[in-house]
Amino acid sequence: MVEIRETKKGNKKYFYLSHSYREGKSVKKKELYLGDSIPKDIEEQKKKFLQEFYKEKFLNNIDKIKNNFNKEYNAMPISAKKKSKDNFAIKFTYNTQRIEGSTLSLKDTANLLERGITPSSKPISDAKEAEAHKKVFFEMLDYEKDLNLQIILQWHKELMEQTSEDIAGKIRTHDVTISMSKFKPPMHLEIDTLLKEFFDWYNREKKNIHPIELSALVHLKFVTIHPFTDGNGRISRLMMNFILKKHNFPLLDIPYTKRNSYYNALERSQINKDENIFTQWFFRRYISEHKKYLK
Numbered sequence: 001m002v003e004i005r006e007t008k009k010g011n012k013k014y015f016y017l018s019h020s021y022r023e024g025k026s027v028k029k030k031e032l033y034l035g036d037s038i039p040k041d042i043e044e045q046k047k048k049f050l051q052e053f054y055k056e057k058f059l060n061n062i063d064k065i066k067n068n069f070n071k072e073y074n075a076m077p078i079s080a081k082k083k084s085k086d087n088f089a090i091k092f093t094y095n096t097q098r099i100e101g102s103t104l105s106l107k108d109t110a111n112l113l114e115r116g117i118t119p120s121s122k123p124i125s126d127a128k129e130a131e132a133h134k135k136v137f138f139e140m141l142d143y144e145k146d147l148n149l150q151i152i153l154q155w156h157k158e159l160m161e162q163t164s165e166d167i168a169g170k171i172r173t174h175d176v177t178i179s180m181s182k183f184k185p186p187m188h189l190e191i192d193t194l195l196k197e198f199f200d201w202y203n204r205e206k207k208n209i210h211p212i213e214l215s216a217l218v219h220l221k222f223v224t225i226h227p228f229t230d231g232n233g234r235i236s237r238l239m240m241n242f243i244l245k246k247h248n249f250p251l252l253d254i255p256y257t258k259r260n261s262y263y264n265a266l267e268r269s270q271i272n273k274d275e276n277i278f279t280q281w282f283f284r285r286y287i288s289e290h291k292k293y294l295k
Contacts, residue, residue, distance in 0.1 A: 002046045004038065005031070012036060017049045051276050055213070058283035061294060062212050062249075065286075068293040069250045085141070090114065091253050093133045096237050098256040102126045128162040133234065140242050147202060147218070147239060149195060155238060160231050167229040171195075176229060181263075183270040185226035194225045211247035215240045216282035217275060224270050250290055258285070 005018040015034040020027055032049050039045055073081065094102075094109040103122050104112070111117040113134050118127050136155050143151060157169025175187050186194055198221055206214060223236040241251045254262055265281035268274070287294070 002050055004034075004042070017046060019050065019053055021053075051280075054280060055210075055283075058280075058287065059210055059212065061287055062210075062283065065290045065293040066249050069290065070248060072293075073250075085138075086114070088251060088253065089134050089137050092137065092237075092241075092251070093130050095253055095256045096234050097126070097130055097133060099254070099259050099262075100231075100233055102129065104130055125163040129159070132159050132162055136238065137241075140238050141245055143242070146206075146246075147199075147242065149199065152235060152239070156228055156231055156235050159234060164230060167231075170229075171227050172229045174229075176226065178226075181267055183224075183267050185224070191225060191227050195227060198222065198225060211243060211249060212283065212286060213279055215243035215249075215252075216279045218243055219282075220266065220269055220275060220278045223266065250293070252286055252289060254285065 002017055002019045005016040007014050007016070014036055015038055017032040017034060019030045021030070030053050032045075034042075034045070073084075076084070090110050090113050091106070093113065094104065094106045097104065097109075104119065104126050108119040108122060109130055112119065112127055112130055118124070136158050139158070140155065145151070153169045153171075160168035171191055172188050176185055178185065201221070202218065209217070219236045219240040222239055223232050226232050228235065237254065244251050261281065262285075265278045269276075269278035
């Protein structure tokens, strides 16, 4: 909880924002000097102060994760690195497809992508999209240039062309709704402008924002624009991991079992127009997924 602390020096008063928090067995305090009067926008100042505090706290741990991950990864034999990537590709493909309604189990996905065994009792479209996703995932890992609309359209085309050729790699020209969501995506007439603004923002800010926050914001901003008829979540999660890979951070797999909290964080950010809701969820999820690198 953030409180206002007042001190006196002679006849003058000075004010601070103060936040006490527990670290291990000790209680610590973070403070911000306000001046000799309480600002009119004090509630906004409190909110910003708390946001910056949590960002700093999360990012310190996330940087430790990166360092420890790279020490471990760089020491691995080439064959072990390949196996690690293959295993991640299977889990990531399973979860990202399952979140979007695929019926394939993790075992189905592993058999399909490792052994070429197509599950006989599941829709063939689910199998085709899983195979396409694995292909696009490895293309994303090998892509050496930076994010741009052309590569995103290409990834979407390859992801969707075997099951939805009419929309594959194409910006939607109609309005859409999201099932069971209070958020209404932008009208199709807004998309070109919003995509231009997205890439202007990305190219302007990509060197100013911590890579983990950038990864979260790329995901949030792109999926909020919702430029495709279908496949927006999968493409956004690929873009998210492209940023992580580009900056040598371990990749993130959002488990299907965590989909409710994931959807909730996205929707609350979108409806309230508050990016911090999703970025804080993202920081916590990232640390939880990679907590072994904090030991």
